Amino acid sequence: MIRAVVLLGLCMLLAEGFKEIVFFGVLCFVWLCWLDVRSGGMYGLKTEASFDSAHFLTDYYGKCENLHGHRWRVVVYIEQEVLQGEGTMRDMVLDFGVFKKAVREVAASLDHAFLVEEGSLKPATVEALQGEGFSLVMLPFRTTAENLARWFCDQLVERGLPVSQIECYETPNNCATYRP
Numbered sequence: 137m138i139r140a141v142v143l144l145g146l147c148m149l150l151a152e153g154f155k156e157i158v159f160f161g162v163l164c165f166v167w168l169c170w171l172d173v174r175s176g177g178m179y180g181l182k183t184e185a186s187f188d189s190a191h192f193l194t195d196y197y198g199k200c201e202n203l204h205g206h207r208w209r210v211v212v213y214i215e216q217e218v219l220q221g222e223g224t225m226r227d228m229v230l231d232f233g234v235f236k237k238a239v240r241e242v243a244a245s246l247d248h249a250f251l252v253e254e255g256s257l258k259p260a261t262v263e264a265l266q267g268e269g270f271s272l273v274m275l276p277f278r279t280t281a282e283n284l285a286r287w288f289c290d291q292l293v294e295r296g297l298p299v300s301q302i303e304c305y306e307t308p309n310n311c312a313t314y315r316p
């Protein structure tokens with residue numbers, strides 16, 4: 137409010153007539169209201185989902201170069217400056233039901249699957265595994281917790297969620313984070 141008064145005073149000094157004063161005054165008021173809304177803090181929600189999947193790391197020298205599995209746990213944070221204005225989600229960032237459903241659906245797309253970095257297996261091996269009925273998810277990146285966190289973020293942003301952070305736990309104590 138102090139900023140508004142100071143700026144309005146400045147406008148009055150600069151303007152040469154009454155109409156200009158009103159015009160500049162209204163412009164400044166709208167602009168400052170917008171700034172106040174923007175700097176009024178953030179609302180946030182958090183939910184999580186987990187999935188089981190197999191993977192291996194290419195070009196890695198250690199246990200993780202072998203095929204193994206994890207129970208991945210993904211914690212998703214969304215943030216928004218302004219709450220919903222109307223409808224059933226009035227005064228919410230997002231309905232928790234909608235939020236949880238989106239996160240669970242993305243997690244389900246990797247559940248009980250073999251996460252394979254594209255190009256890391258011979259085409260014949262991929263064909264043979266698929267021929268046996270195994271579920272493979274081909275991903276265009278090395279399947280590290282960091283990359284999976286970013287992939288989760290991209291999937292949820294595509295669904296319109298205002299994601300602020302993803303935590304991807306490969307084990308209960310080891311977590312990678314990604315912020316868009």
Ligand SMILES: [Zn+2]
Nearest residue numbers: 191200204206
């Ligand atoms: Zn692993």
